Amino acid sequence: MWGFGSRGDWDDEEMQELMKPDYEGLQAENWPFRSVAEPDDDYLPPGDACQSVSAVLGSVNGVAGAFSFESISDSPPTLPGLAVKGVGSVPVPLTKTHAERLLPHCTKAKGTEKVWELPGDQVEMKNPRWQSGINWLGVTIGDRLGFKYEVLEVVLSKLVVYEAGSRLDKQQDTDENDHVMAKLVVQLPSMHAGGDLVVYEGTSGKEFRYDFGKKDGTAAFAPHCAVYVADAQYAVEEVMSGYCLMAVYSLVLSPDEPTLGAKRADDLLQKKLCVAMADVATENKAIAFLLSDKYNSRSMENFGAAALTGLDRVHFQALTDANALLPPEKQLRLYIVQLEHNTELTRDLSDNPRGRGGYFGRPYSPPSPPTWRNTGNYFSADWYSTSGALLRRFDHKDWSTTFHLLNFGLGGSLRELWSNNFSIEDDIDEMTYQYDAFAIVGWPLAHDVENTTRCIGEDVALASILEEKLIDVAKLMAFMKIATGDDGYDEESVWDDKPSYLEFCQKLCEAVVAAGDVALVGLFFMKFVDLLTEKEELAPSIATLVQAFGWSRTSTFILSTINGLDQESGLGLALALASAFEDDDARTAVTMLAVEKAKAMRPDVLTALADFGLLWEPAVACRDPKAYSEVxxxxxxxxxxxxxxxxxxxxxxxxxxxxxxxxxxxxSLVSTRRRWLEAQLALLDKPFTWEMPDAVFPADAQVEAFLRGPHADFIVRNFVSLGAARSFVAEHSSAKQTNASFTLSANGRGSNSVVTVSKTLALSEQHSKEVASYKAELGRLANCVSSGKHGTDSIDRKAEVKRVKTE
Known part of the structure; x- marks a missing residue:
């Protein structure tokens, strides 16, 4: 069997199917959030507090529960089968005869004469369909009130009879049971005039009026229902004739469900959210939830949280409203962040995509599916304030365990949670798995500085401290320790992609001054200023420290910083501070230190410094005359x-x-410099000649004599070979030419090999440039003296006369 036909067993469609990547398997294999949970494990945010926030937010849908409404379609059956203990069956509508039997068993409502009440435990509805209808009514009413995840039990609290001439003025129910969330008023079939129920919504002034079927003539033939929240005010208008019979039910929250003092579903959710958020703050947790709609960086920078839509806005507003009710120590600080993670995969090119063998008797190896190598995992986060200010772009810390993702109590896996924010870029041999979503992040306000420093950046944390009207010394101290790693937190403090460290130090100095605690000054210099390269540019900020705390309390740190630098840097900082300081003691101290730094330096190094000339002014202004005399x-x-x-x-x-x-x-300095310039011009400003009188060529006296003489070329002989001549050229061409300019070239053969030395114009051209420079400087000095601008003309002339007489 040769096996020629084996390759043909795989058609193109089968081959394409075989080569198709296992996207789901590759995602699981390269799952970036494994430190949180496996991709398909059931996921819950860790901790009871986070789970509570997650569940409560999942209950918030942005639809407010109704305040009061009439329930028609879900009314109970027409006949309740009303029975009263001690009376027996009471037919409806209530007639005068049956009323005379019923009323002696009732009590008058407080403050009335013709309104009668009977406790619910004295009443029975014998129609079995009545109670089931009431129970179902409780479900639908609870949903309209906003209790979508809580069960409200419907309990008959009382039976009320209104005689002709009776009424109830505006009042409010005073239930002893704080679990009562609403009232259901069922007017049983009644024949009467008047007696409308009016419910008042206090915040809006709106009134809800219920005539219970009197207008359409159904009041006597069917029960009619109205609902209002438990703390609502209501009134019953005067009954003009007949009898009005009402069954009042209480809708009661389960005793196991805490009410937190709330009487409405919205309030209950908000108070539950407050409790859960306070627990998150107490446990110092950070929470986050992914936004469901799509946004971009432009909309976030322009509008911040105002750009949110749909449920995203509802959930954010719920957090904000609950947060506002909490004391500061229990509040959360909210941020918007764009989270991104890219997993890059590359196909292994050593795969067997088409199969091998199958000819000349070799066994056929069928094609194998491709394998993929993980070539990179990259985290990124862009941070925004809720108002839209961009705080940090492209922060590359691993954020996967920084905060706990909420799933709104829906269960499921992390893969499902990320499913709407996940995409794959497939480019044959390369693939990128991208997770990209905006999220709301919240952590305790009491730990905002700590979390902001570690998650967003030191500069952002410092900016938040400076926003406060009064700088909290303890908070600033904690921040400074966190930023320098003194709190034991193992995190690199880097400044890539951040504002300049100088700007950070300037703002930190501003915060230290505002805090007014001198203990912060030492920490500032030892941990922050020491790391700064541009210390001289910080001089104005350091001057504000001295002005705020005094030289005596800051001098140790400042002088130590100067002395910790090399001579050149120390001189520059001391002079910058001398210029910035207003305090005489401070200016004198740094000036004297600058003088000491200058005295310790070599003159050629010292005069080359741009800062050296600046030493004159503070030395002149210094209270200590020693400064000027030494300069x-x-x-x-x-x-x-x-x-x-x-x-x-x-x-x-x-x-x-x-x-x-x-x-x-x-x-005197000008005169000394002028004399030197004049001497140099006397040596250099001469007609052109090939003579280079100061030329130095130590290797050959004849060449040195030639360079100093008038001739342009010279031949060096006595080489044993051309190679020896070339070696001579190589050795002396690379050597420094002292007071001379020439070229060397080798030629010839054997013992006839020679080296030609040819003078060049380079030295002459150099001298010409120096002459022009010296003449220009002499001109400036002459103008400086003759103009009298510096008050040196007469003094300079006296110096000149004295010099001539001396000579």
Whole structure:
């Protein structure tokens, strides 16, 4: 058997089916939320508090329960089979004869003469269909009242007889049982005039009027029902004639169900939600629920929670309303977050997609389904305030266990919970499983700083602290410890994708000043300022600290920070602070420290610093005369060749109003620099010649003599080979050319090999640039002196005369 036909056993449709990825299996295999629950396990938010919030929110549908209404279609049977203990059967409508038998067993309603009441336990409805009809009526009424998940028991509380001339003024039922949620008034078939029931809705002023079939003539032939919530006010208008017979039922919540003082379904749900949210706050849990509708970042940034629609808006509003009823220590802080997770899969190209063998006697290996490798898991979260402010974009922390997802008490699995927010991008050899949803996140307001720091970012947490009218010192201290890891929380504090650390430190300094606790100052310097690169730019903020707390209470931290830097950085920070400080003691201390830093540096390094020239002004203004005298001595000891940037900087600070001593010192520096410039020009500003009198070529005295002479080219001989000549060229071409400019080239053969040294114009061109620069500087110095702008003209001339006489 050769097996030629084996490959033909697989047609294209079978092959396509075989190669089709097992999407559901791959999703389970690469499930990103395994640390929370397996994809198909029954899922419940962990903890009773989270489950309670989840269940209550699931009961909220945004449809308010009715206040009062008439129930017609679900009325009980026409004949109740009314019987009263001690009286027997009482036919309806009630006649005068039967009323005279019934009323002696009743008591007058409080404050009335012709309204009679009989307790419910003295009354029996013998028609078996009556009670079943009443029970069913209780279900439908409970649903309309908003009790969709609670069972209301219908209990007959009393029978009421209204004689002609009777009425009830506006009043409210006073049930001893706080589980009574509503009243069902059933007017039994009656023949009378007047006696309408009027129910008043206090908040809106709306009235509900029930005539119980009198207008359409059905009052005597069928029972009529009206419902109102238990705390409603109502009245019965005067009965003009006949008898009106009413059975009043109480709709009672199960004794096992806490009422929390609520009388309406909406209030009960809200109070249950308050209790559950308070428990979440007490347990320091973070909750979240995925939004069911689709949104985008633009709508969130423009409108925040106002962009929510449908049930998303209902659930968010329920949380907000309940939150407002809680004390601050039990409230939750709500945020909007766009959650995203991408799982990237790549097909293993070593698969056997078409099968192998099947020819020349080789056994046929059937095709195998593709295998996929997980090549990346990426979390991302964009955080918004509920008003729409973007707090953080592309935060890449793993958020899967940060908060507990609510499922609204519906049960099911996490896979089902994410099903509406899950998609697959399939590109033959690559696939991406994407989970993308907006969610509402809430955590305890009392732990907002802690959670915000860890989940969103230090800058966002600090901004929330600064929003408060009074800075809470304990909260700020806790934040600073969390942000630096001093609370034991193992989390990297990184600033990628965040505002600059300088801006953060400036705002933190503002918070420390507002808090007014000096204990925060040390923490600020040791844990935050030490990490800052741009310390000089923080000088104005540090100055506010000194102004708020005083130099004596802050000096240790500030001077320690300066001394902890290298000489150059320390000098820069000290000078920046000297410029920013208003306190004399503080300015003197940092100025003297800057002087010490400058004295410890090499002159060439010191004069190259942009900050060095700035040392002059604070030294002049310093209360300690030692500062200026030491800076003056420091300047006098600097070589004239290094004075250019110093003189340039000082020219901006020395004016005609400066003291004679300062102007004399500046004039001396200018004079020293001018003499050096003039000497350099005397050496360099000459007609062109090939002579390079200061050239240095230590390897060959003849070449050095040539470089110093007038000729343009020179031949170096006595090489044993061309290779030796080339080695000479390689060695000396790479060496630094001191006071000279030339090229080297090797040529020839064997012992006739030579190296040609050719002078170039580079040194001359360099000298020409230096000459132009020196002349320009001399011109500036001449203008500086002759203009008298710095008050140095007469002083400079005196210095010149003294120098000439000395010479």
């Amino acid at each position: 003056e001595q420091l300047l006098k000891g600097i070589d004239a060749s290094l004075l250019s940037p110093v003189v340039e900087t000082l020219s901006k600070h020395v004016t005609a109003t400066s003291s004679p001593e300062i102007r004399a010192a500046f004039a």
